[in-house]
Amino acid sequence: MNNLMSGKNVVVMGVANERSLAWGITKSLHAAGANLIFTYRKERSFQKLSALLFEAEITPLLVVSCDVSDDASIENAFLEIKQKVGKIHGLVHSVAFAEKDELHGEYVDTSREGYLLAQNASAYSLVAVAREAKKIMTDGGSIVTQSYLGAERVVKNYNVMGVAKAALEASVRYLAEDLGKYNIRVNAVSSGPIRTLSAKGVSGFNDILGTIAEKAPLRRNVDQSEVGDATLFLLSSLSRGITGEVLHVDAGYHIMG
Numbered sequence: 001m002n003n004l005m006s007g008k009n010v011v012v013m014g015v016a017n018e019r020s021l022a023w024g025i026t027k028s029l030h031a032a033g034a035n036l037i038f039t040y041r042k043e044r045s046f047q048k049l050s051a052l053l054f055e056a057e058i059t060p061l062l063v064v065s066c067d068v069s070d071d072a073s074i075e076n077a078f079l080e081i082k083q084k085v086g087k088i089h090g091l092v093h094s095v096a097f098a099e100k101d102e103l104h105g106e107y108v109d110t111s112r113e114g115y116l117l118a119q120n121a122s123a124y125s126l127v128a129v130a131r132e133a134k135k136i137m138t139d140g141g142s143i144v145t146q147s148y149l150g151a152e153r154v155v156k157n158y159n160v161m162g163v164a165k166a167a168l169e170a171s172v173r174y175l176a177e178d179l180g181k182y183n184i185r186v187n188a189v190s191s192g193p194i195r196t197l198s199a200k201g202v203s204g205f206n207d208i209l210g211t212i213a214e215k216a217p218l219r220r221n222v223d224q225s226e227v228g229d230a231t232l233f234l235l236s237s238l239s240r241g242i243t244g245e246v247l248h249v250d251a252g253y254h255i256m257g
């Protein structure tokens with residue numbers, strides 16, 4: 001337990017189950033004394049989230065429905081947050097989606113529809129959410145999103161998501177410039193591969209983990225608690241001089257040739 005976030009209201013988007021990066025982040029934020037607000041899209045995620053919060057003895061300030069690919073849904077969610085909580089100091093964007101069909105084979109075969117869907121849900125969603133969050137971050141704040149190495153390099157099968165993450169990371173930089181004048185910082189964590197619901201059904205995921213364990217400087221993989229603590233750092237005043245950054249939490253793998 002530390003007091004890094006006491007008195008701070010933080011919105012967490014993207015808890016689907018106990019393996020979610022957003023759940024690791026929730027645990028770090030809770031241990032740091034943050035007041036937490038959650039958004040969910042699927043009813044199934046709401047039920048999972050409610051059970052997880054109960055088990056972890058976390059009492060949220062608020063849980064609201066929010067579909068990040070729908071502007072009206074985002075506006076409604078942030079209006080409700082404003083009405084019930086007032087201002088916020090932090091936002092965690094930990095959502096992404098691409099059609100399964102686009103996540104294997106060759107990138108050259110990506111359909112227009114699949115490309116736009118991945119960009120919409122995984123990259124534009126940060127822009128739309130930042131615009132609403134800004135209105136209630138009246139004391140300044142910090143926004144953190146989640147990325148992956150596939151934004152910078154070609155990673156087999158990541159395909160359309162790699163291009164969406166590249167747009168997400170570029171958005172972090174443009175948003176950092178726009179929101180900096182309001183003392184709102186915008187950063188990303190680029191974590192190593194972690195077995196989450198998004199990684200489910202990915203053939204060869206064990207091989208990916210094996211490569212990291214062999215080649216990363218720390219000779220191991222990372223977990224949700226490490227992503228959680230790094231995200232906490234970026235949300236807290238400890239990182240007050242940092243914005244527009246992509247922080248790799250990957251046991252150092254990205255530095256290797």
Ligand code: KAL
Pocket residue numbers: 016096097098099100103148150155156157158161192193194196197198199202208
């Ligand atoms: C190279 C890696 C292997 C995996 C390849 C692609 C992973 C893409 C991530 C993307 C977010 C996954 C999906 O959108 C899956 C979706 O089509 C089906 N799943 C769902 O609908 C579930 C139920 C919901 C909860 O999932 C979502 N996302 O809504 C990348 C690996 C090594 C690292 C990973 C997993 C990166 C990442 O971006 O998650």
